[in-house]
Amino acid sequence: xxxxxxxxxxxxxxxxxxxxxxxxxxxxxxxxxxxxxxxxxxxxxxxxxxxxxxxxxxxxxxxxxxxxxxxxxxxxxxxxxxxxxxxxxxxxxxxxxxxxxxxxxxxxxxxxxxxxxxxxxxxxxxxxxxxxxxxxxxxxxxxxxxxxxxxxxxxxxxxxxxxxxxxxxxxxxxxxxxxxxxxxxxxxxxxxxxxxxxxxxxxxxxxxxxxxxxxxxxxxxxxxxxxxxxxxxxxxxxxxxxxxxxxxxxxxxxxxxxxxxxxxxxxxxxxxxxxxxxxxxxxxxxxxxxxxxxxxxxxxxxxxxxxxxxxxxxxxxxxxxxxxxxxxxxxxxxxxxxxxxxxxxxxxxxxxxxxxxxxxxxxxxxxxxxxxxxxxxxxxxxxxxxxxxxxxxxxxxxxxxxxxxxxxxxxxxxxxxxxxxxxxxxxxxxxxxxxxxxxxxxxxxxxxxxxxxxxxxxxxxxxxxxxxxxxxxxxxxxxxxxxxxxxxxxxxxxxxxxxxxxxxxxxxxxxxxxxxxxxxxxxxxxxxxxxxxxxxxxxxxxxxxxxxxxxxxxxxxxxxxxxxxxxxxxxxxxxxxxxxxxxxxxxxxxxxxxxxxxxxxxxxxxxxxxxxxxxxxxxxxxxxxxxxxxxxxxxxxxxxxxxxxxxxxxxxxxxxxxxxxxxxxxxxxxxxxxxxxxxxxxxxxxxxxxxxxxxxxxxxxxxxxxxxxxxxxxxxxxxxxxxxxxxxxxxxxxxxxxxxxxxxxxxxxxxxxxxxxxxxxxxxxxxxxxxxxxxxxxxxxxxxxxxxxxxxxxxxxxxxxxxxxxxxxxxxxxxxxxxxxxxxxxxxxxxxxxxxxxxxxxxxxxx
Ligand code: 9MR
Numbered sequence: 097x098x099x100x101x102x103x104x105x106x107x108x109x110x111x112x113x114x115x116x117x118x119x120x121x122x123x124x125x126x127x128x129x130x131x132x133x134x135x136x137x138x139x140x141x142x143x144x145x146x147x148x149x150x151x152x153x154x155x156x157x158x159x160x161x162x163x164x165x166x167x168x169x170x171x172x173x174x175x176x177x178x179x180x181x182x183x184x185x186x187x188x189x190x191x192x193x194x195x196x197x198x199x200x201x202x203x204x205x206x207x208x209x210x211x212x213x214x215x216x217x218x219x220x221x222x223x224x225x226x227x228x229x230x231x232x233x234x235x236x237x238x239x240x241x242x243x244x245x246x247x248x249x250x251x252x253x254x255x256x257x258x259x260x261x262x263x264x265x266x267x268x269x270x271x272x273x274x275x276x277x278x279x280x281x282x283x284x285x286x287x288x289x290x291x292x293x294x295x296x297x298x299x300x301x302x303x304x305x306x307x308x309x310x311x312x313x314x315x316x317x318x319x320x321x322x323x324x325x326x327x328x329x330x331x332x333x334x335x336x337x338x339x340x341x342x343x344x345x346x347x348x349x350x351x352x353x354x355x356x357x358x359x360x361x362x363x364x365x366x367x368x369x370x371x372x373x374x375x376x377x378x379x380x381x382x383x384x385x386x387x388x389x390x391x392x393x394x395x396x397x398x399x400x401x402x403x404x405x406x407x408x409x410x411x412x413x414x415x416x417x418x419x420x421x422x423x424x425x426x427x428x429x430x431x432x433x434x435x436x437x438x439x440x441x442x443x444x445x446x447x448x449x450x451x452x453x454x455x456x457x458x459x460x461x462x463x464x465x466x467x468x469x470x471x472x473x474x475x476x477x478x479x480x481x482x483x484x485x486x487x488x489x490x491x492x493x494x495x496x497x498x499x500x501x502x503x504x505x506x507x508x509x510x511x512x513x514x515x516x517x518x519x520x521x522x523x524x525x526x527x528x529x530x531x532x533x534x535x536x537x538x539x540x541x542x543x544x545x546x547x548x549x550x551x552x553x554x555x556x557x558x559x560x561x562x563x564x565x566x567x568x569x570x571x572x573x574x575x576x577x578x579x580x581x582x583x584x585x586x587x588x589x590x591x592x593x594x595x596x597x598x599x600x601x602x603x604x605x606x607x608x609x610x611x612x613x614x615x616x617x618x619x620x621x622x623x624x625x626x627x628x629x630x631x632x633x634x635x636x637x638x639x640x641x642x643x644x645x646x647x648x649x650x651x652x653x654x655x656x657x658x659x660x661x662x663x664x665x666x667x668x669x670x671x672x673x674x675x676x677x678x679x680x681x682x683x684x685x686x687x688x689x690x691x692x693x694x695x696x697x698x699x700x701x702x703x704x705x706x707x708x709x710x711x712x713x714x715x716x717x718x719x720x721x722x723x724x725x726x727x728x729x730x731x732x733x734x735x736x737x738x739x740x741x742x743x744x745x746x747x748x749x750x751x752x753x754x755x756x757x758x759x760x761x762x763x764x765x766x767x768x769x770x771x772x773x774x775x776x777x778x779x780x781x782x783x784x785x786x787x788x789x790x791x792x793x794x795x796x797x798x799x800x801x802x803x804x805x806x807x808x809x810x811x812x813x814x815x816x817x818x819x820x821x822x823x824x825x826x827x828x829x830x831x832x833x834x835x836x837x838x839x840x841x842x843x844x845x846x847x848x849x850x851x852x853x854x855x856x857x858x859x860x861x862x863x864x865x866x867x868x869x870x871x872x873x874x875x876x877x878x879x880x881x882x883x884x885x886x887x888x889x890x891x892x893x894x895x896x897x898x899x900x901x902x903x904x905x906x907x908x909x910x911x912x913x914x915x916x917x918x919x920x921x922x923x924x925x926x927x928x929x930x931x932x933x934x935x936x937x938x939x940x941x942x943x
Contacts, residue, residue, distance in 0.1 A: 114175075114253040117166045118232065121178070121250030132161040136236065146246040149186070153237030156189045161245075164195050166230030166252065168223040175256040176202065176219045176232070177249070184243035185209030187763055188234045192221060192252070195231035199224055207760060210245070220258035261791035263804070266737045266747060267346045269296075269327075270681075273732035273745030274361070275352035277836030281721040282330045282353070285680050285733055286311050286343050289323035294344055298329050301338030301350075307331065311343060314680035318690045320735035321798025324680040335835075349732065349746035355835035358727075361744060362458065362831040364771030365824040366441075367465040369479045371757075371769055372817060374429065374486075374518060375401065375418040382467050385766045388756065391518025392427070392525070393418055398518075400525040401429075404506055407526045413496055415527060417506055420486025424816035425514075425754035427521050428507030428587040431490050433818050434483050435537030436637045440705075440821035441480040442544050443646070444828045449880035449900065450650050450934050451712035452941040453720075453832045453839050456880070456901065473552045474899070476824075481556075483817075484545050487538050488563050492530055492570075500570030501530035502538040504579040507587030515758035515765055515807075523586065531579040532571050533590075536598035539567035540643075543605035547927060550884025551900045557884060561609065561927070568602055575599075590637065597641035600624045604644035608651045609883065611928025616655060619648070630668030630706070632688050634699040637818055642668070646709050652882050652930035662713050669710030672703040673722045681734055681800075682725035690779075692799035694811065697730060697740050697776030701822035708829045717838055727830055730773070730823075735800035741823070743770030751807045753814040760807045773823045774813040777803040781811035788812055844868030845942035847877070847935040857888065857923040862904070864937060865915040872910040872938060878903050879932040883924065891919035 120128025123145050132138040136147040136159045149159045168174075176192065187209045192202040202221035223230075232252060236245055268287040276282040286296070291313065298307035311325035327341060335355060341348040371378050371386040380387035389395070394402040403414040420429045421437070448456035457463075464475035471478065490503045508523035546561035581591035592598075600622040607615035619625060624641040635642035648655055649665045675686040684703040685696060693699060704726045711719035732739040732747065739745025742752070750767050751760040752774040759767040779799045781788035787809040788802070795802040803812040846867050851860035864877055877893070880900040887895045893904035893916075904918055935942040 114255045117168075117174075117230075117252040117254065118163060118250050120163075121252075123248060128163075129165060130161065130163045133159055135159055136161060141246065144246045144248040146244055147236070149236045149239070149243040149245050151239055151241040151243070153239075156235035156237050158237035160233050160235050162231055162233030163250075164229065164231045166192065166232060167228045168192070168201060168226065168230040169254065170223055170226040172223050172254050173257045174201075174221055174223060175251075175253050175258075176221070177217065177251045178247050179214050179216050179249050180210045180245065180247040181212055181214040182210045182243050182245045183212065184239060184241045185211045186236060186239055186243055186245060188236045188245070190217075190219065191231070191233045191235065193231055193233070194225065194227055195229045201225075201230070205761070209763070220256070261804075263736055263801070265735070267348055269341050269343050269346045269348035270733045270737055271341055271348045271351050272728035273349045273351055273739050273747070275354050275357035277357060277724060277833060278333045278335045278353055278355055279838075280330075280724045280833065280836030282328065282332065283682055283725055283728060283733070284327040284329070284341050284348065285314075286325040286327055286346075287322050288325055288344050290325070290344070293325060296327050296329075296341060296343035298332055299340050299342060300336055306334070317680055319679065319683055319686070319692075319798065320681065320800045322735060326680050349737070358827055358831035358833075359458075361741070361771060361827045362824075363464060364743065364769070365773075365820060365827050366463075366476055366479060366771075368769040368771045368820055369421060369482075369817070370466045372421045372820070373482055374420050374422050374427075376467075379467065382465055383769070386769060388517055389519040391422070392521070395519065397520065397522035399522065401506065404525050404527050406503075407528055410529045411496065411527070413493070415489060415493070415503075417486060417489045417527065419489070420483050421817050422518065423588070425752070425757075425810065425814050426507070426587065427512055427518055427755070428505060429486060430505040430507075430588065430590045431487055431502050431534035432504070432537050432590045432592065433637045433816070434487055435534075435541050436640070437817040437821035438480045438483040438487065438541045439544060439643060440818075440825050441476055442541070442548055444825045445474060445476045445480075446544075446548060446651060447712065447828075449882065449932070450652070451832075452715065452934065453712070455832050458831065459828065477549060477552065480545075481549070484541060484560070487541060488560070490527075490534065491538060491563055491567065498530050498570065498574060500535070500566040501532075501574060501577070502534040502567060503527045504529060504531040504534045505587060505590060510586045512586075512755065514755055515762050516755050517765075518756060528579065530574075530577060532575055532577045532595045533579065533592045533598050535567045535571040535574075536595060536602040539564045539571060539602040540598070540605040540640075542567065543602070543609045547609040547883040551881070551886075554884065564602075564606060564609075568606060571595075571599065571602070592638045596622070597624055597629075597639055597644075601640040601644040601647075604647050607655070607928075608647060608653050609927050611654070611930065619644070619655065620657070630664075630671050632671075632686060633693065634672075634685065634702045635706075636693075636695070636699060636702065642706065646706065649713060650709060652933045653928065654930060665706065666710045666714060669707045669719055672707050673710075673719060675703070676707070676722040676726050681729050682722075683729045683734075684722070684726040690799060691796070692777045692779045692802060694778045694780065695775040695816065695819055696778060696799075697773055698816075698819035698822050700726065700729065700776075701819070701826045704826050705822060705829075708826065715839065715841075720833060723826070724830055724833065724836070727826065735798070736803065738805065740773055740776050742768045742772040749774060749805045749813065751805045751813070753807055753810040757815070758807050768815055771823070771827075772815050773819050774815050775819060776812065777801070778812045781809065784811035785809050839941075843943060844940050845935070845937040847937075847942045849931045849935075851929055851931060853929075854921070857921065858885070858929055860920040860922065862918040862920060863915055864910070864918070864935075864942075866910045866912050866937075867943075869912055871912060874905075874907050875910050875916075875938055876903060876905045877918075877935060877937050879935045881932060882930055883927045885922050885924045885929060887920055887922045889921045892916065893918045895920070
């Protein structure tokens with residue numbers, strides 16, 4: 097097994113006399129037993145060994161310098177140390193292996209390239225066999241440029257056990273390393289076991305103290321296992337960059353106080369989906385640095401996805417299932433996880449129609465780096481469409497057994513190599529049998545899509561709704577087809593044996609889109625409709641009842657018990673808010689038994705979505721503040737002092753587990769795109785992946801420590817679409833909060849909207865009252881339709897419509913206390929035609 101550890105630690109001697117295996121490693125007496133390939137002649141320069149490394153070599157082993165005759169003992173622990181530098185940055189392979197069979201006891205690369213500054217390196221490993229013909233080697237080939245590589249003080253000592261992994265957690269003052277909104281909450285955490293509060297200072301970029309206060313002791317919380325104080329500096333509201341907090345002799349990482357703290361994050365997280373796409377060439381012009389050939393479009397060595405057969409013996413057809421997003425760092429595509437991710441992007445968009453603080457223009461066309469930019473469709477919908485088209489392709493065709501159901505997933509027959517570009521995958525891929533859960537994911541997301549895409553692509557909306565209905569009926573006819581659990585070869589199981597929640601969610605989406613009694617009845621008959629769904633574990637790909645509640649609460653509809661539904665969301669949000677308040681880290685997640693699940697970062701964010709929705713429903717600032725504080729945890733205010741979002745924060749996570757963003761393993765590959773997020777702390781990690789087993793064993797008692805920024809740790813550090821989608825939702829919400837000032841109260845106007853069916857369309861009366869103190873000279877009323885409605889004509893206003901958004905304008909004065917009546921004639925897309933609930937008069941929200 098190869099273990100890497102760059103940088104120098106202190107070995108713990110296990111035997112009195114560690115035996116030096118490389119006595120000629122300091123080159124005091126010349127080259128000794130060292131040898132090198134003919135193209136890299138070894139010479140001694142200033143007491144060091146140096147070799148020229150020609151540029152343009154194909155393989156690492158095309159230039160080697162090494163030493164044979166190491167005497168290794170199986171099972172014994174060794175420490176390898178050396179110093180090295182190079183005229184051109186190089187990441188050589190560092191090997192201790194059998195000189196004949198090449199069985200590796202150590203196979204490592206330095207984490208960062210070896211550059212001009214002589215640097216000390218240290219690696220620990222366990223010998224894989226007893227053999228007197230062990231070999232140490234640097235394999236140096238592969239760079240484009242000629243280099244000179246020099247090294248010295250090579251030592252290989254047996255009987256030295258690797259010291260335990262201790263992450264570098266930096267200063268004990270922990271902040272949101274990205275920033276705080278000027279008028280938002282500003283909290284930090286000080287790691288200290290001092291019994292009483294102590295003084296802290298906020299310093300500006302020049303080091304000047306701009307604010308002072310005292311910390312509050314907060315005890316030892318279960319998630320971190322460390323003693324903390326909390327620090328609040330919300331009273332300071334001036335914008336600036338490069339602030340630091342100083343307390344207990346420690347200075348925090350720098351951060352900003354800025355109204356724009358989250359604008360870039362909103363665009364980056366959404367732009368990170370494009371390089372995750374299957375079935376399309378990724379263009380450098382769209383995503384600089386991420387160009388790669390299309391994956392899985394039938395070009396060798398790929399085998400797929402144009403005609404993918406079922407697992408042998410499970411069906412007699414093959415489907416074109418090209419497109420969609422790869423699930424994570426693997427090449428699999430799974431309907432249930434695609435479903436929650438597509439839902440979350442569509443929900444972030446739909447929120448612009450219903451939430452007062454939402455900024456629709458920030459999610460419009462031209463806001464995200466993707467190839468469809470400029471096509472007149474909001475970019476976030478273009479991105480979600482990439483997945484929706486794939487999900488629809490997973491539906492069993494008419495005339496086949498289980499027609500209308502959705503195949504659970506498709507993936508390679510065994511795990512692909514790591515790292516690897518999608519276009520290089522050479523495994524056979526199979527469709528796995530249909531499942532009720534996947535089918536209901538198709539029904540729910542296709543129904544949601546039908547109403548959201550109707551203003552932009554009627555044909556797609558119609559097709560999506562037809563597929564959704566067919567899927568829902570197929571699921572009713574096959575209500576208990578469960579995907580098998582357990583370790584599948586080549587893909588994750590995403591198994592789920594309770595689909596009552598998926599039924600509830602699918603019925604809710606179908607009801608919201610169609611308004612049909614059948615679906616309203618199904619919603620109200622669901623045992624989950626009145627149940628307490630706000631479990632401490634939070635919602636995820638397996639638990640969806642919460643999505644039904646969030647949707648029924650926020651998307652305009654005529655459900656008789658809608659008020660109760662809304663109250664239930666607020667009740668749930670109170671619970672997650674209580675987590676934020678109780679945690680010295682403002683952590684929104686407090687799972688039962690302190691057991692952090694796989695992808696806890698996603699669960700933190702899902703809980704923040706619930707809290708944010710309560711803010712949208714109530715305008716109660718305590719919910720909004722909890723979301724903003726809740727983001728602190730992900731951006732560095734945590735036990736590891738590390739931001740989980742790539743490219744954000746002083747110390748960010750950037751070595752996530754991912755096959756084609758694995759720059760830390762292969763520098764021909766890019767790092768994860770900015771705005772990426774991996775799973776994060778996972779209490780069970782050390783029983784899953786070997787990096788976690790090696791470095792994180794025992795972390796369960798303080799789960800915030802169960803995470804490592806290592807490209808081998810899939811259990812704690814893998815990027816996945818469902819964690820990206822929840823970050824996208826939350827990033828959009830927090831970016832909407834601008835400088836953090838309380839939203840103006842919606843008391844300047846009141847709108848009453850009533851619609852009646854008429855012929856193939858509807859007529860509506862819109863009464864607008866100016867309830868503010870000022871006379872409006874010229875007015876403009878805007879609102880968005882939930883479905884495919886279109887205004888055909890208006891009386892009493894000039895009407896125009898872009899996408900779903902309607903603008904009604906007039907030149908008359910509108911005096912305080914006076915009303916206007918506008919008549920509308922419109923066409924509905926044939927679905928639900930609920931009254932819009934969010935109106936803005938001259939830009940301000942009405943009540
Ligand atoms: O996030 C998933 C987690 O909830 C499951 O327990 C685990 C096992 O089914 O799988 C996780 O998802 C992985 C999926 O199975 C395969 N693609 C990568 C996903 C993230 O690690």
